[in-house]
Amino acid sequence: MFKKMSVIIASTAFLAACSGTSDYAPPAGATGENMHAASCASCHNGEFYHWKLAPEEQNAEYVKKVITEGTMGMPSFPNIKGKELDTLTVFVLEKSAK
Ligand code: HEC
DSSP states (O other), X not given: OHHHHHHHHXXXXXXXXXXXXXXXXOOTTOOXXXXXXXXXXXXXXXGGGGTTOOGGGOSHHHHHHHHHHOBTTBOBOTTOOHHHHHHHHHHHHHHHTO
């Protein structure tokens, strides 16, 4: 009984902290626009498009962490990496500075 309860509690905590993983994998050489349209625009559009990064969040390290690990309400994108992750990060930072 206790064992079952702790499994339920553990999986609820996991779900609350993580809203899933996207298996989107960008084609090699994808542009920021390509990747945004394919994998981000379904949520980040209109007013939410510019990500509203606080000044201390407007750096590549923070943006890469959000993309790779996700946030509350946002899936992680473990397949966006390497050159594509750099490209998308520059795109996000350019858009969020406006
Ligand atoms: C399923 C919907 C969804 C998708 C798809 C999605 N996001 Fe998000 N994203 C969110 C939510 C929800 C937040 C959290 C907003 C908050 O905390 O204010 C967020 C937060 C962010 C943040 C941090 C904003 C901040 O203020 O800290 C960045 C950067 C970001 N997303 C970039 C992306 C990128 C790049 C993609 C595409 C690879 C993407 N998101 C795909 C829903 C999504």
